[in-house]
Amino acid sequence: MPTEQERPTLWDKLRAFWRNTDWESNLIVPLAAIAFGLLAGSIFVLSIGKSPLAVYKAVLDTIFGSKRSFLDVIGQATPLVFTGLAVAFAFRTGMFNIGAEGQFTMGMLVAGIAGIKLHWLPGPLLTLVCLVAGTLAGGLWAAIPGWLKAKRGVHEVINSIMMNYIALYLTNTLVLSKWLREPGYQATFEVPRKALIPNFMGTTANWGIILAVLAVVVVYYLLWRTKLGYEIRATGYSPTAAEYAGINVPNRLLGALVISGLLAGLGGAVYTLGVKRRVFQLFGFTGIGLDGVAVSLIGRNHPAGVILAALLYGVLYRGSASIQLSTGVPKQVVGIIQACIIFFIAADEIVRFLLKRFSRKGEAA
Amino acid sequence: MNTSVPFVEMRGIVKQFPGVLANDRIDLDIYRGEIHALLGENGAGKSTLMNILYGLYRADAGEIRIDGKVVHFDGPNAAIRHGIGMVHQHFMLVEPFTVAENIILGNEPHKGIRLDRRQAIAKVEELSEKYNLHVDPHARIADISVGMQQRVEILKALYRGAELLILDEPTAVLTPQEADELIVTMRQLVAAGKSIIFITHKLKEVLRSCDKVTVIRRGKKIATLPTADASLNELATLMVGRDVELTVSKTAASPGQPVLQVENLHALDNRGLPALRGITFNVRAGEIVAIAGVEGNGQTELVDCIAGLRQATEGKIKISEQEVTNLTPRQVQEAGVAHIPQDRQKRGLVLNFTVAENMVMRSYFRPPFSSGLTMNQGLAEGYAKNLVAKYDIRTPSVQTLARSLSGGNQQKIIVAREIDQNPDLLIAAQPTRGLDVGAIEFIHKELLQQRDAGKAILLVSLELDEIMALADRILVMYEGKIVGELSGEEATEEKIGLLMVGERGKGGETVAN
Numbered sequence: 001m002p003t004e005q006e007r008p009t010l011w012d013k014l015r016a017f018w019r020n021t022d023w024e025s026n027l028i029v030p031l032a033a034i035a036f037g038l039l040a041g042s043i044f045v046l047s048i049g050k051s052p053l054a055v056y057k058a059v060l061d062t063i064f065g066s067k068r069s070f071l072d073v074i075g076q077a078t079p080l081v082f083t084g085l086a087v088a089f090a091f092r093t094g095m096f097n098i099g100a101e102g103q104f105t106m107g108m109l110v111a112g113i114a115g116i117k118l119h120w121l122p123g124p125l126l127t128l129v130c131l132v133a134g135t136l137a138g139g140l141w142a143a144i145p146g147w148l149k150a151k152r153g154v155h156e157v158i159n160s161i162m163m164n165y166i167a168l169y170l171t172n173t174l175v176l177s178k179w180l181r182e183p184g185y186q187a188t189f190e191v192p193r194k195a196l197i198p199n200f201m202g203t204t205a206n207w208g209i210i211l212a213v214l215a216v217v218v219v220y221y222l223l224w225r226t227k228l229g230y231e232i233r234a235t236g237y238s239p240t241a242a243e244y245a246g247i248n249v250p251n252r253l254l255g256a257l258v259i260s261g262l263l264a265g266l267g268g269a270v271y272t273l274g275v276k277r278r279v280f281q282l283f284g285f286t287g288i289g290l291d292g293v294a295v296s297l298i299g300r301n302h303p304a305g306v307i308l309a310a311l312l313y314g315v316l317y318r319g320s321a322s323i324q325l326s327t328g329v330p331k332q333v334v335g336i337i338q339a340c341i342i343f344f345i346a347a348d349e350i351v352r353f354l355l356k357r358f359s360r361k362g363e364a365a
Numbered sequence: 366m367n368t369s370v371p372f373v374e375m376r377g378i379v380k381q382f383p384g385v386l387a388n389d390r391i392d393l394d395i396y397r398g399e400i401h402a403l404l405g406e407n408g409a410g411k412s413t414l415m416n417i418l419y420g421l422y423r424a425d426a427g428e429i430r431i432d433g434k435v436v437h438f439d440g441p442n443a444a445i446r447h448g449i450g451m452v453h454q455h456f457m458l459v460e461p462f463t464v465a466e467n468i469i470l471g472n473e474p475h476k477g478i479r480l481d482r483r484q485a486i487a488k489v490e491e492l493s494e495k496y497n498l499h500v501d502p503h504a505r506i507a508d509i510s511v512g513m514q515q516r517v518e519i520l521k522a523l524y525r526g527a528e529l530l531i532l533d534e535p536t537a538v539l540t541p542q543e544a545d546e547l548i549v550t551m552r553q554l555v556a557a558g559k560s561i562i563f564i565t566h567k568l569k570e571v572l573r574s575c576d577k578v579t580v581i582r583r584g585k586k587i588a589t590l591p592t593a594d595a596s597l598n599e600l601a602t603l604m605v606g607r608d609v610e611l612t613v614s615k616t617a618a619s620p621g622q623p624v625l626q627v628e629n630l631h632a633l634d635n636r637g638l639p640a641l642r643g644i645t646f647n648v649r650a651g652e653i654v655a656i657a658g659v660e661g662n663g664q665t666e667l668v669d670c671i672a673g674l675r676q677a678t679e680g681k682i683k684i685s686e687q688e689v690t691n692l693t694p695r696q697v698q699e700a701g702v703a704h705i706p707q708d709r710q711k712r713g714l715v716l717n718f719t720v721a722e723n724m725v726m727r728s729y730f731r732p733p734f735s736s737g738l739t740m741n742q743g744l745a746e747g748y749a750k751n752l753v754a755k756y757d758i759r760t761p762s763v764q765t766l767a768r769s770l771s772g773g774n775q776q777k778i779i780v781a782r783e784i785d786q787n788p789d790l791l792i793a794a795q796p797t798r799g800l801d802v803g804a805i806e807f808i809h810k811e812l813l814q815q816r817d818a819g820k821a822i823l824l825v826s827l828e829l830d831e832i833m834a835l836a837d838r839i840l841v842m843y844e845g846k847i848v849g850e851l852s853g854e855e856a857t858e859e860k861i862g863l864l865m866v867g868e869r870g871k872g873g874e875t876v877a878n
Contacts, residue, residue: 225740227739238711
């Protein structure tokens with residue numbers, strides 16, 4: 001049984017953290033992958049006869065160019081923090097929640113419906129109800145593939161992709177129905193002003209960022225400081241060992257996917273209340289849930305990494321608009337750059353190899 | 366044939382891995398017509414050295430000469446061209462393919478662009494005739510025994526023109542009878558002028574089957590000597606670097622009340638076929654009961670049933686008179702059962718968890734480690750530190766990932782964790798599989814100590830040596846049934862071996878049920 005240990009000081013803890021962190025895989029390789037991705041992206045820019053430097057300068061201008069553009073980066077990153085967290089959380093149990101897209105959509109939709117239909121509630125309460133409703137909708141949308149996975153062994157990817165389509169078409173059906181559609185709009189009525197999450201200077205950035213940061217902290221705490229987190233991580237790393245340890249594996253798989261869906265659903269609710277103000281007809285997936293997969297991957301499935309990766313994506317999203325204006329490079333190029341970065345993140349062995357090559361050349365010189 | 370010049374000479378081989386000097390100026394000479402054992406503990410550098418010889422790694426320094434000429438291997442294909450073949454511990458065969466197809470794979474006889482099946486089969490038959498290695502060229506790999514698969518691997522190497530065969534722990538997967546056959550095969554091959562390097566950490570095999578032995582310890586060559594001049598104890602000391610008790614001394618057991626009672630147990634295997642067909646036995650407090658048997662005769666399913674990891678279809682399991690049939694693993698554990706699982710990497714540990722996280726794997730949900738929903742990592746680490754010290758587990762810290770420890774130290778984590786639960790019944794399934802003599806000695810002593818402390822111990826092992834050294838009673842399993850029971854004193858390797866292959870009742874008195 002444990003004995004009284006000397007309580008480690010904060011300094012000891014920090015030192016232990018520094019020593020025990022694998023800086024190479026968690027920091028150097030991702031950063032290098034981003035650098036290689038930008039480099040590879042330059043080749044495409046060159047191929048259409050434009051200067052990559054001008055493009056990257058335009059991207060940098062979006063961050064530091066003006067307060068408003070900086071805030072827009074934050075605004076673009078906020079929903080990605082939620083979906084990135086959702087995907088990362090599911091990855092920790094060894095599941096691939098590509099359904100974050102549908103869960104996010106359901107969060108958007110149900111938060112909007114709650115806001116419109118319960119308009120008689122007082123302001124702050126209405127906001128809360130909208131957030132909770134959207135969150136639960138996301139959770140429910142994940143519970144269905146989660147249940148099928150846990151009890152029937154059906155692969156979650158197949159089911160959650162189908163759930164994505166159901167969410168998409170359900171949204172469009174409801175948005176364009178008499179019940180919700182504002183005449184003359186391809187969208188619902190507006191959510192009452194009193195329920196909205198206030199934004200900063202009229203940009204996409206809004207107080208929802210606080211919820212996003214809070215969600216990051218909660219997920220971190222849940223994963224590494226609770227019994228449930230221990231069980232979820234054990235299940236993710238080795239279901240057979242988890243079973244031996246006495247963990248109810250199917251139950252934990254279901255639970256983890258539901259929590260993942262709650263996070264994505266909350267993200268959708270914040271997006272409706274903080275940015276869109278009403279639910280629009282969708283002409284395809286929002287892409288925010290799908291990009292959550294990339295954000296999670298770039299962030300190494302770690303809550304803190306997710307924030308940084310979401311910010312990177314915020315820069316690229318926002319940058320895609322301004323490079324077209326200022327350099328004439330089509331904004332699709334940003335998509336190519338994103339793809340290059342994801343390629344190098346996913347192929348981290350290639351990055352390690354390239355790093356080794358470069359450092360060896362450095363020694364020789 | 367020139368016998369004064371070695372076929373292969375390795376000179377001053379150095380290989381550095383991050384943090385480990387795996388090979389430190391190793392010399393090795395292999396002559397034609399000899400079986401040369403490469404003996405060392407896990408992680409001593411045997412496999413690294415052989416991977417260099419087979420062209421899988423490149424040495425940082427040193428050179429390899431074949432028939433006196435310096436060679437450079439940039440991959441296994443270069444090594445194969447120079448007559449070096451390797452049979453890995455985990456076979457590299459294509460399961461749905463036939464024996465002949467596997468042997469010719471990568472160097473297929475052909476007519477134009479078409480595979481010449483007839484010639485392929487003729488070539489395989491010719492080879493198997495020449496070296497007296499009988500195989501059915503038409504059989505599919507998935508349908509033949511492990512011993513037969515190994516034979517296919519050897520033929521594959523010979524087909525590619527191997528003059529020197531490197532066998533990596535070849536007996537680890539074999540029954541005692543198959544191991545005997547392998548040794549006969551090896552003798553025939555060297556009689557035909559081939560050479561064999563036999564990688565192992567089993568001392569008896571070295572003395573029984575090899576001509577020379579080179580001992581490697583911590584990346585250094587310690588000695589090369591003819592096996593005729595070596596003794597078991599001498600080899601063990603060379604290998605570990607200290608005196609080792611090869612057979613732990615043991616007093617007579619004084620068994621008490623039955624702790625585990627199994628009655629008429631039936632269960633299915635993963636494919637849904639009957640694996641247990643009416644098993645009845647008990648284990649009393651203060652005794653070690655060993656289950657012997659060839660792998661795949663229901664031992665795994667039996668242990669899984671008792672531990673709550675598999676459903677029984679019929680029958681009863683009781684722990685200290687409490688029925689635990691088909692309860693969850695957690696409930697079985699709470700009834701007083703600890704379990705050292707046979708697959709330490711798949712079941713016993715979460716490899717990506719730290720030592721501390723693994724140490725509390727069976728107690729994390731209880732106070733003091735958990736209260737309410739939260740878990741106290743600090744306490745878990747303190748607890749782990751104590752056990753690491755008590756069981757002499759070699760790890761840089763308790764925050765190190767279990768993945769990065771050696772097999773022996775990984776197993777020690779499990780042993781420490783399970784014994785510290787203070788169980789009534791301790792199930793030890795292949796507790797020393799793949800471990801070296803030092804770690805085996807440690808685990809055997811722990812098991813005996815637990816027995817003497819009045820625990821009931823169920824030992825499942827494929828190693829007859831281990832069973833003979835520890836067991837007070839031996840039950841032999843064959844095709845899902847217990848086909849014989851022997852007391853520790855009357856058991857001989859031969860008696861157990863015969864029961865293991867289903868030769869019921871030779872010797873008369875040994876058949877039960």
